[in-house]
């Protein structure tokens with residue numbers, strides 16, 4: 001079967017056309033083959049047939065984004081020689097909370113997408129046949145779903161022997177924001193209105209930094225890349241010769257034993273461990289999986305399970321924390337899996 005997944009972000013829109021089947025794929029055309037343990041379809045073998053990107057250019061408005069997405073459906077299908085009527089589904093991973101009944105975005109940082117009927121508008125523009133299901137979901141939920149079924153979940157099954165369909169997984173994206181997704185026995189926790197898994201807007205510090213969502217002290221304000229950068233800048237700006245360091249530069253300085261950077265990274269890891277400890281008390285997951293730019297820093301994993309264990313109710317809670325296994329393709333793959 002052919003499935004299309006979109007990863008729609010503030011800066012780029014990426015469309016990926018996947019082929020998935022229950023029989024093994026002999027040779028992957030693009031060299032990107034994977035396996036997924038799907039809760040109803042069983043073990044699926046997948047490969048990437050085509051992938052294309054466009055800049056989001058949100059200043060050009062909603063219609064321009066719909067046009068680009070319709071164009072990407074047509075271009076990827078043409079490239080792979082797949083007819084629109086042969087698609088088994090199309091999924092959108094969107095940067096906000098998505099109503100699970102209407103697929104409209106309830107809120108998010110890309111305001112032009114809020115409360116739009118994107119699923120039907122793209123369907124019309126792309127001339128998708130009526131039998132092709134189109135779905136939308138929060139992008140961090142897509143990330144968590146793909147990692148749970150096709151990435152970290154399979155890795156955890158290999159290490160511990162607990163099958164994917166019995167696992168509870170929590171995915172966290174540590175990037176320009178802090179997103180979260182919860183997957184229980186192969187299914188995403190959406191909640192009553194699609195707001196399930198908005199973990200970045202749980203409170204880490206009472207009366208802490210003001211968040212754009214209207215609250216103060218949200219985890220996102222401390223665990224995102226900008227959160228780390230502002231901690232460094234506010235505490236050590238003069239020590240740094242009045243230069244502003246990126247998150248990547250802060251980790252590089254810590255690696256080189258710079259005391260200010262080491263202190264900031266230690267504080268960041270303590271915040272992250274505390275955050276994961278609280279989530280352990282809520283979900284008691286089999287594992288956490290981290291995505292986003294900060295998840296690429298090997299040092300954040302060192303001792304993290306131990307910090308987490310000190311901040312949770314359950315005894316002996318050394319919950320494993322994995323780095324993402326699927327790289328940048330997790331969001332698009334999770335979106336494609338929505339249509340199954």
Ligand SMILES: [Zn+2]
Pocket residue numbers: 200201211212213214215218220
């Ligand atoms: Zn917030």
